[in-house]
Every structure is written in structure tokens, then in C-alpha cells.
Amino acid sequence: MRNVILVCLFLGFGFFAFAQEEKRPDYYDDSVIEKQTISEEDIETYKSDEDFDYTEAKKEENFLDRFVRWLRNILTQFWEAIFGVGTASGFIYFVFRILPYILLAVLIYLLVRFFLKVNSNAIMGNTQGKGEVIYSEEEQIIKNEDVNALIKEAVRQKNFRLAIRYYYLLSLKYLTEAKSIEWQPQKTNEDYIKELKSTDLRFDFENITKIYDYVWYGEFAVNEVRFESLKLPFESLHKSIKN
Structure with missing residues (x-):
């Protein structure tokens, strides 16, 4: 009996769904389709519009390319x-x-x-701060100038980068006077390092060369506290040369 009832319910629901589907109305689109035409003027209008210009611009090669x-x-x-x-x-x-x-x-x-x-033998004064110190070429400084006085003047004007530069030139002056190196305008710092026969002098000179390159060529800002620390290796080398 239970099976008969289930069959009847299944058939009833199927008939109801079929009837609902049959009652669905049909819709027809009776609007008139207009044929669109594109004239030459329309095409020219689009051609002159930058928004529709899909031409890929070729990148002009530069010297590096x-x-x-x-x-x-x-x-x-x-x-x-x-x-x-x-x-x-x-x-x-x-x-x-x-x-x-x-x-x-x-x-x-x-x-x-x-x-x-390369030594900056052709470089003229590079000034910093309010007080300007104009220095001559390396050869003039090493051979004729009172380098210690130049250092004091640079420190007085708080131009500590320039003071480090003068310390380095003073080192070259002392090494030249001690016959440890032969100073020449065209020589590089590496040349002077190779000329030094004393291992201790070579080590100390390499150290101050790194400081000089870092401060002067690297344009490293030096304050008074930092300067007091950086000048110690130079003074230590000067004592070793004189001894």
C-alpha cells in the first residue's frame, strides 16, 4: 500500500511540473533591425583620435644601448x-x-x-663651510707650504675634511724627506705603497690611505669628535717616520 502511495505522489508532482512548463508564455522580439554603415569620414575620425592609435612607438636607442x-x-x-x-x-x-x-x-x-x-694634483681648492681655504696643487703644498699651519687653519675653520687631506699630504712630505718614497705628480697612492720597503710603514700608510680615500674622495662628513679619532693614525705614522 505504501508503495502505491509513493508512485501516485511521484506521478502527481511530475504532471504538475509538466503543466507548469507548458504554461510558460513565448516572447518574440518584433523590433526592426537597422543596418549600420561606417563611412570613410567615420574611419578618418577614429584614425585622428589618439585614444584609438595602437601603433607601438619604437624606443630610440641611446649611446648605452x-x-x-x-x-x-x-x-x-x-x-x-x-x-x-x-x-x-x-x-x-x-x-x-x-x-x-x-x-x-x-x-x-x-x-x-x-x-x-689617482692623486688630485691638478685639483684646486675645494672649500667647505663659512671659512674658505684655497689650497694650491699638491706639489706646491708638499714642497713649499707649511703643511702644519694649513692643518691648524683648516681645524680652526672646522673644515675637518680638508684637514685630513693636509694630514695625508704631510705624510707624503715626511716620507719623501726620509727617502722612503720618491714623490711624483703622476704617481698614485698604490705606487707609494709599493715603494715602501718597511713593513710597518707600509701597513700604517695603507691605513691612512684608506682613511684619506674614504673621507676626501667619498666626501664623508667629519665632525670634530670624529676628526680627533681619525688624525691619530696619521700622527702615529709621522712618529714612526721620524724615528
Whole structure:
């Protein structure tokens, strides 16, 4: 009996759903479809509108781009001639792609390092603060000037960077007078380090050279407290030279 009731209910619901589906009304779109035409004037209007200009602008190569491209072509020809790797792929291709940039970075590093190490014998006065101290070329300072007086004047005007520079020139003056080095305008600080035969003097001179490069070429700001600490290695070297 229970099964008969379930069958009747199932058939009843199915008939009700079918009846609901049959009663759903049909809708028709009776609007008139107009054919749209595009004239030449419309096309020209869109062409002159920058918002519809999808032309990709080509980036103009600068000097660096041309140099990198030239260097890459040279390297490609070189590797092709030796290994025949013009169509290289994978890791080798990646190496060839970045190699010009690595070489360029090395070249820039060497140039910067060279200019930092070269003595500034042609550089004239670089003044700082309210009191301006105009200094002459290194040769004039080392051979003819009272460098200790220049140091005191720079300290008095609180131009401590310039005082460190004078301390370094005074060190070169003392080493020259002691015949430990032969001062020449074209020589670099590295040349003087190699000339020093005394291990102790060479170590101390290397130390003050690092301080000098850091303060003077690196434009490191030096206050009075810092200056009192930085001048100690210079004074220690001067005592060693005189002894």
C-alpha cells in the first residue's frame, strides 16, 4: 500500500511540473533591425583620435644601448668563430645575453676605481663651510707650504675634511724627506705603497690611505669628535717616520 502511495505522489508532482512548463508564455522580439554603415569620414575620425592609435612607438636607442648591442655582436661573432654557438640555447644563451652587461659593469668599476686612486694634483681648492681655504696643487703644498699651519687653519675653520687631506699630504712630505718614497705628480697612492720597503710603514700608510680615500674622495662628513679619532693614525705614522 505504501508503495502505491509513493508512485501516485511521484506521478502527481511530475504532471504538475509538466503543466507548469507548458504554461510558460513565448516572447518574440518584433523590433526592426537597422543596418549600420561606417563611412570613410567615420574611419578618418577614429584614425585622428589618439585614444584609438595602437601603433607601438619604437624606443630610440641611446649611446648605452648601442654600445651594449655592439659589444654583444662582437662577442657573438667571437664565440661563433671558436665554438660555433651562434644558435646557442639554455644556459649558454643566458650567459651570452648577460655577458655584455657584466663586462660593462667591470669596465665602469675599473674606471671609477682608477679615478679614485689617482692623486688630485691638478685639483684646486675645494672649500667647505663659512671659512674658505684655497689650497694650491699638491706639489706646491708638499714642497713649499707649511703643511702644519694649513692643518691648524683648516681645524680652526672646522673644515675637518680638508684637514685630513693636509694630514695625508704631510705624510707624503715626511716620507719623501726620509727617502722612503720618491714623490711624483703622476704617481698614485698604490705606487707609494709599493715603494715602501718597511713593513710597518707600509701597513700604517695603507691605513691612512684608506682613511684619506674614504673621507676626501667619498666626501664623508667629519665632525670634530670624529676628526680627533681619525688624525691619530696619521700622527702615529709621522712618529714612526721620524724615528
